Amino acid sequence: MVKLPTLLVSLLVGTSAIAASGGPDTYGYTWKDHLEPDGPVYNWIDITTTGTMVLGLGDDNVVGPFVMATDMPFYWYGRKNIWVGSNGYIAFNGGNLASPFPAIPTSGGVNDFIAGMTGDMTFLGVGNQGRCYVYDVPDSTVISWVGVPFWSPLAPTYTGSNSFQIILDKSNGVITVQIQEQTGLTQNNDLVMGIESVAGSIGLQHSNDVYPVANYALQYTPPPSSSLVVLDGIPLWNTDPTSGGIFWPRNGASYQMIAAAANIGNTNLTGITLRGDLFNSTGVTMITAQQVIGNIIPGLDTVVNFPPLWTPNPAGTYRFVSTVSGIANELVTTNNTRTQELVVVDTSTPTHDLKFTGAQDDLVGLSWNGGNGGVAMYIKPPYYPAYATATTVRIVSNTGLASYTMKVYDDDGPNGLPGTLLDSVMIPAAQVLTGDQVIPLTNPINITTGGVYVQWYMIGANINIAVDITPPFSLRSYEVIDGVWAEYRDRENQDFFLGLRLAQLPVYDVGCTGFFGLADGQDIGGQTAVRAWVTNFGNQPVSSFSVKYRYGNGPITTQNYSGTAVNPGQQTLVTFGSYFVPTADMTNELCAWTSMVDDATATNDTACVSIHTYVGIDDLDRIDVILSPNPARDHLVIQGLPAGRWDIEMMDATGRSVQHESSIAINGPLMWPVEQLSDGVYHLIVRQDNKAYRSRFVVRH
DSSP, rough: OOOOGGGOOOOOOOOOOOOOEOOOSSSSEEEEESTTTTTTOOOOOOOOOSSOOOOOOOOOOOOEEEEEEEEEETTTTTEEEEEEEETEEEEEEEOOOSSSOOSSSSSSOOOSSSEEESOOOOOOOOOOOOOOEEEETEEEEEEEEEEEEEOSSSSTTTTEEEEEEEETTTTEEEEEEEEEESOOGGGGGOOOEEEOTTTOOEEEEESOOOOOOSSEEEEEOOOSOOOOOOEEEEEEEEETTTTEEEEETTTTTTTEEEEEEEEEESOOOEEEEEEEEETTSSSSSSEEEEEEEEEEEOOOOEEEEEEEEEEOOOOOOEEEEEEEEEETTOOOOSSSSEEEEEEEEEESEEEEEOHHHHHSOOOOOOOOOHHHHHHEEEEEOSSSSSSEEEEEEEEEEEOOOEEEEEEEEEOSSGGOOSEEEEEEEEOOOGGSEEEEEEEEEEEEEESSSEEEEEEEESSSSSEEEEOOOSSSOOEEEEETTTTEEEEEETTTTTSSSEEEEEEEEOOOOOOEEEEESSOTEEESSSSSOOOOEEEOOSSSOOOOEEEEEEEETTTTEEEEEOOOOOOOOEEEEOOSSSSOOOSSEEEEEEEEEEETTTTTTTTTTTEEEEEEOSSEEEGGGGGGGEEESSSSSSSSEEOOOOOOEEEEEEETTTTTEEEEEEEOOOOOOOOETTTSSOSSEEEEEEEEEEEEEEEEEEEEO
């Protein structure tokens, strides 16, 4: 399928298909067709009953790897794995080739492939008879596309029929392409046939923008030997083999640059230097390091863990660039750097958007011709669990008055590809707005491992999603056509304005943190109000919970709170409707605790104080004891106290003990200092031989 912006791209003029031979390329490959006297003989090999059908091919996608029984010699190296493309090619390292197809050879993009008859083909559409088969034995491998039509924007979305095959002779490295059938026209006559090496700059093109004829045989033959010395080193990957963009928490774990250098040439590389640089969005270097690698033999790689660690701060977009150098007479230098996008996220904010795009887009956007396609981004959060509440998207235009859907898929499919559909929200055409949109999920998603795919899908033509064309690029973009997924064809120079909004994971957690008016060591001899401080330790407002209290092993008293919501970090005072009434002379703990559904932490629920309780306390005047003066200023005089040792305690109005000691009454009054006490009402309790008496007095200075 063609994306609409590419309809404006000028295509190369096709070369003639009359020529019967061509080459050599830089390495020495040549080609001949059956029109040459010593060329190949057309002999179609039917593998429809002996081969394995390739499942999963659709429109502009690739399936694999298929592991061959033995290596296929290709240029100066051998390959054992192949990926099969719906557009009529095989790749030895994966990658999606889609229209417009590059001329061969072309450095950058997808390299290391064989373009059998590569055009904009499709396996989709009602009644489509297109099939593909792979047949592999130790000495050869055959890949056949049978009855595969070209994609068309018109119903039934395909046209024509093409049957062709690629035959790999693993005994000598010869590649044969046979065309059995070719009918119909593809968009812009965009066809290419040829081979390209891993180096990208070395390859052999048979034809470009030319339709082959039926019953045609073409053969690519390697040289008996090649004198070409291929010196070529590359940074193979950054961080991991995908080199995909990553999200990292601000001020989180230290970040370390890790990269791999590989030898993709045919000669040992010695003294190669691998350098790592981390730049911020304005190009300022945050950290840099380099390491000299002693020797890398062809086809192998070396991983380097650069020693500097970086504390990610501030939030923003960074570039990790790895560079190889020190290779004299290197064949290709355009592949000497690799860039990875690193987005540092401020995870302390209530919400934060995970996206690989900047502020600006290309003002044109992307829309699939036919209106039945979409795009997606793979997003792996910077921490777990990650609580996703919405997707984000930027719409450039909607001249077709189309609807669209936003979907989220788990990465639990084969090889980490999209699997379980986690959420789907359809935006009707009447509600489609241009600009940045936040689309709430039907239900929040709690991501505990891996990542998710956020997909935007058109429901109708001429609706455009915004495209970011400013580097760095995430390499996390996908195209989805008629439900078939593939790596986005332009992922090396574009990203989509698609993202995932995270919020703090809801934490419901309340607990008692103390009492108002009750303290350790307090004496209580009558009914007392119990008031407990309750603190919200979570991150969500709470207004429905219970608070309970209990003295020792006594009965539990419950107070339900349904008042004003308590915000995170705040506290409220809960007053129990039932007083605490002592029932015995004892010392024990009075404990209050909260009870709430989904409470996160039980260890902070309870607060306790140790108090003394007394029952049957008489007033002091019962034994003819008088307090004077009342109010008191400097001293309180206790007159008439019977002779003997008395335990005397003075408490404030809240029941808190402010003075407590023993004294001996003989024949005269006791003088009790009160000048250090604040103005207010106090209680005096005297005890002797398990009897207690009390009286109130006032201090006024």
